[in-house]
Amino acid sequence: MSERKFKYVGTRPIRPDGVEKVTGRANYGADIVLPGMLHGAIARSEHAHARIVRIDTSAAEAMDGVRAVLTGADFPDIPNQWMGDDEGGIDFGAIAQNCMARDRVLYHGHALAAVAATTTAIAQEACRRIEVEYEVLPAVMDLDAALSPGATILHPEAHVRDGQPSNIATKIVYEGGELEDAFAQADVIVEREFKTPMVHQGYIEPHGCTVRFNEDGKYTIWCSTQGAFGVQMFAAMVLGLDPNLIKCVPTEIGGGFGGKTTIYLEPVAMLLARHTGRPVRMVMTREEVFRASGPTSGGKVRVKLGAKRDGTFVAGDCEITLEAGAFRGSPAGAAAMTALSSYRFPSYRIQSYDVVVNKPKVAAYRAPGAPISNFAVESCVDELSRELAIDPIELRLQNAVAEGDRAPYGPVFKQIGLRETLEQARAHPHYSAPLGENQGRGIACGFWFNAGLQSSAIVSVNADGSAIVRTGNPDIGGSRASMAIMVAEEIGIPVERVRPMVGDTESVGYTDLTGGSRVTFATGMAVIEASQKVVVQLRERAAIIWGVEVEDVRWEDGVAYGLNAAADQDPMPLHVVAPQLRTTGGPVVASAQLSPPAAGPGFATHICDIEVDPETGRSQVVRYTTVQDAGKAVHPSYVEGQMQGGAAQGIGWALNEEYVWDEDGKVENPGFLDYRMPVASDLPMIDTVIVEVPNPIHPYGVRGVGETPIVPPLATVANAMRSATGVRFEQLPMSPPRVLAATDETGS
Amino acid sequence: MARIIFSTAQRDWVDGAEILEIEAKRVVDLLKALYDRYPALAGRLDHAAVAIDGDIYNDARFQPLLADSEVHFMGQVAGGQ
Numbered sequence: 163m164s165e166r167k168f169k170y171v172g173t174r175p176i177r178p179d180g181v182e183k184v185t186g187r188a189n190y191g192a193d194i195v196l197p198g199m200l201h202g203a204i205a206r207s208e209h210a211h212a213r214i215v216r217i218d219t220s221a222a223e224a225m226d227g228v229r230a231v232l233t234g235a236d237f238p239d240i241p242n243q244w245m246g247d248d249e250g251g252i253d254f255g256a257i258a259q260n261c262m263a264r265d266r267v268l269y270h271g272h273a274l275a276a277v278a279a280t281t282t283a284i285a286q287e288a289c290r291r292i293e294v295e296y297e298v299l300p301a302v303m304d305l306d307a308a309l310s311p312g313a314t315i316l317h318p319e320a321h322v323r324d325g326q327p328s329n330i331a332t333k334i335v336y337e338g339g340e341l342e343d344a345f346a347q348a349d350v351i352v353e354r355e356f357k358t359p360m361v362h363q364g365y366i367e368p369h370g371c372t373v374r375f376n377e378d379g380k381y382t383i384w385c386s387t388q389g390a391f392g393v394q395m396f397a398a399m400v401l402g403l404d405p406n407l408i409k410c411v412p413t414e415i416g417g418g419f420g421g422k423t424t425i426y427l428e429p430v431a432m433l434l435a436r437h438t439g440r441p442v443r444m445v446m447t448r449e450e451v452f453r454a455s456g457p458t459s460g461g462k463v464r465v466k467l468g469a470k471r472d473g474t475f476v477a478g479d480c481e482i483t484l485e486a487g488a489f490r491g492s493p494a495g496a497a498a499m500t501a502l503s504s505y506r507f508p509s510y511r512i513q514s515y516d517v518v519v520n521k522p523k524v525a526a527y528r529a530p531g532a533p534i535s536n537f538a539v540e541s542c543v544d545e546l547s548r549e550l551a552i553d554p555i556e557l558r559l560q561n562a563v564a565e566g567d568r569a570p571y572g573p574v575f576k577q578i579g580l581r582e583t584l585e586q587a588r589a590h591p592h593y594s595a596p597l598g599e600n601q602g603r604g605i606a607c608g609f610w611f612n613a614g615l616q617s618s619a620i621v622s623v624n625a626d627g628s629a630i631v632r633t634g635n636p637d638i639g640g641s642r643a644s645m646a647i648m649v650a651e652e653i654g655i656p657v658e659r660v661r662p663m664v665g666d667t668e669s670v671g672y673t674d675l676t677g678g679s680r681v682t683f684a685t686g687m688a689v690i691e692a693s694q695k696v697v698v699q700l701r702e703r704a705a706i707i708w709g710v711e712v713e714d715v716r717w718e719d720g721v722a723y724g725l726n727a728a729a730d731q732d733p734m735p736l737h738v739v740a741p742q743l744r745t746t747g748g749p750v751v752a753s754a755q756l757s758p759p760a761a762g763p764g765f766a767t768h769i770c771d772i773e774v775d776p777e778t779g780r781s782q783v784v785r786y787t788t789v790q791d792a793g794k795a796v797h798p799s800y801v802e803g804q805m806q807g808g809a810a811q812g813i814g815w816a817l818n819e820e821y822v823w824d825e826d827g828k829v830e831n832p833g834f835l836d837y838r839m840p841v842a843s844d845l846p847m848i849d850t851v852i853v854e855v856p857n858p859i860h861p862y863g864v865r866g867v868g869e870t871p872i873v874p875p876l877a878t879v880a881n882a883m884r885s886a887t888g889v890r891f892e893q894l895p896m897s898p899p900r901v902l903a904a905t906d907e908t909g910s
Numbered sequence: 911m912a913r914i915i916f917s918t919a920q921r922d923w924v925d926g927a928e929i930l931e932i933e934a935k936r937v938v939d940l941l942k943a944l945y946d947r948y949p950a951l952a953g954r955l956d957h958a959a960v961a962i963d964g965d966i967y968n969d970a971r972f973q974p975l976l977a978d979s980e981v982h983f984m985g986q987v988a989g990g991q
Contacts, residue, residue: 334985335917335918336918499985571984573982616969
């Protein structure tokens with residue numbers, strides 16, 4: 163595998179979707195316009211927690227231009243049922259109630275009614291005219307309140323701990339070794355508690371969809387999503403429909419980062435379309451995106467690490483508590499599984515809690531949960547390196563997991579590249595470059611599993627010798643380019659001769675979501691297999707043309723070669739074979755489908771230099787380097803883009819991003835002016851180093867790369883801040899007021 | 911025989927066992943044997959991801975097991991690239 167010489171894999175062809183995107187011709191979720199289309203809007207809760215006593219929609223219904231008004235009473239009752247084990251699962255009842263509240267609203271901005279009208283302005287005005295009588299209930303706005311004695315319980319019927327209703331939906335525990343004995347033998351112990359705020363994925367494109375309902379009972383949904391088949395299934399479950407009645411067409415997608423792996427508007431638009439008999443488009447405002455679509459959890463993590471004087475880690479203990487939002491389902495499981503997985507801890511205990519609060523229901527966000535627990539653990543590893551006076555990379559190398567080591571969540575690692583990323587980081591000029599005044603340097607590592615899941619692909623060859631590849635994964639991170647490269651590599655034609663397409667739920671086999679860093683790995687394997695089947699067919703066609711057996715034909719780099727030296731067989735390239743498909747058996751088409759195991763663990767090491775203004779507390783990342791094991795980079799520019807994007811999001815999480823809530827549980831900063839994400843001018847060019855330790859279960863050695871890069875930055879930046887200011891920041895974001903207060907307090 | 915290693919939480923359902931060895935050719939056979947032996951566990955692992963000799967499957971029901979396979983039942987992890 164690793165010795166294979168590639169012609170196209172590893173090159174950087176121009177992206178196939180580039181022209182449409184830079185010219186504005188690409189169609190995103192809000193761009194679908196149908197004849198007779200109505201515009202939908204949603205009325206949302208004004209309280210973080212309340213019982214809906216009465217909804218009066220008469221004033222809205224009386225407005226000119228209003229065609230339908232719906233409330234929770236118009237939606238089917240879907241029972242709450244957790245499908246899955248404690249550590250991961252789904253509850254379609256909760257998704258249904260999140261799309262449209264029934265008898266209670268559980269966060270400020272919770273949908274409670276919907277309007278379809280001839281214009282968006284009329285629909286929004288109609289929403290304002292809907293009168294709601296609430297019985298306001300106490301809101302549970304943070305983890306301490308949720309877990310305090312006598313706390314208001316959000317779902318008393320659903321979650322019971324020690325015989326009592328509780329806001330703890332799930333508790334997860336991993337442990338091994340003899341923890342107390344191990345800590346007793348440690349020469350150095352570091353123990354701290356960290357807090358991170360609820361943050362949003364911050365995708366530029368808001369949620370949007372258009373739905374058409376036909377008289378035969380069938381729906382077509384055009385929407386911005388990370389998974390068309392997921393939308394089909396989720397919408398069917400939420401509305402109690404046969405999935406066969408729903409076709410989902412994924413549009414171009416302007417970012418998702420996990421936040422578009424669920425549904426919000428789609429079932430509402432479906433019911434509005436059914437009630438009106440006309441297509442309905444719904445698009446969230448930016449404010450709605452912040453108030454009512456999936457952020458990731460705020461969290462509290464207590465970490466205790468013990469080491470021998472020589473730097474050997476002996477014990478690790480983590481307690482992780484994550485906000486789920488209004489319904490069960492924080493990434494408490496993944497946060498626990500990743501927390502201590504970068505290092506060998508002979509004795510360990512990880513406890514993780516999923517806690518419901520009166521905030522928006524969280525959704526996946528790039529390596530869900532891992533950045534939160536990693537921030538805490540890697541901050542403590544940094545403190546250990548200071549206490550032990552051991553270089554932070556040397557300490558990590560001394561304890562880094564490698565092939566054969568067992569992860570705390572159970573399995574033994576196969577071939578992995580954490581050590582290689584550390585060695586590359588140590589050798590990078592950044593690590594030894596001098597620092598300026600008021601500057602500090604930090605490093606941290608990070609780990610993410612990467613998913614496998616189900617994929618399918620169809621590859622066909624045209625009469626002109628070009629090829630088409632169709633998969634079911636919306637292209638969110640460059641998958642069309644990587645699919646085209648893999649087809650080109652297998653068939654032996656230039657990448658530009660391969661047209662990659664994203665199919666809908668009726669034009670390609672079932673394919674799981676674009677997420678979990680799985681697409682280039684899993685869907686790529688389906689593409690490789692389908693392309694190899696195409697090559698078999700092309701050999702068969704060449705054999706027919708030559709009048710020989712297929713075994714006597716070799717295919718190499720887009721050319722058929724006869725193996726019978728005695729025969730007069732000039733090499734026959736694809737552009738000669740392809741026009742003869744019609745007379746040799748018809749079109750060449752092949753498909754492949756698979757459900758592989760996970761995409762191979764991904765590890766990264768990041769280096770950050772930060773400069774802090776002692777007068778204002780404002781910080782500036784002045785240099786940042788990411789080193790990551792990609793297994794094999796199919797299109798290195800996209801891999802580098804993932805590494806840079808993950809780092810940028812993590813830096814924002816570390817330095818500025820947070821939801822700000824008022825005392826009534828209302829988000830005070832639901833817009834990009836007040837919710838401060840980093841923009842290009844905030845950051846230096848982020849340097850990237852791709853390490854390639856092949857993944858043994860992929861034919862090219864590919865690993866997932868999309869999520870790992872957001873795991874280390876929170877701690878990397880915090881460790882740099884510790885170096886620059888002398889202050890160990892235990893709470894994010896490290897915004898200027900917080901930095902100034904901390905440095906003033908310590909006199910740093 | 912396949913060697914099944916249980917997490918702390920899962921041990922509550924298998925009488926505290928940390929490791930069990932069970933004869934099974936496929937994951938589905940292993941589940942049936944486990945559920946027969948530990949009725950309190952029945953159904954609880956149906957949706958779990960399964961790590962077989964280090965490879966993690968989200969859909970492992972019919973995956974084959976080797977005579978000496980090591981098996982872990984885990985939470986489903988997808989993610990959000």
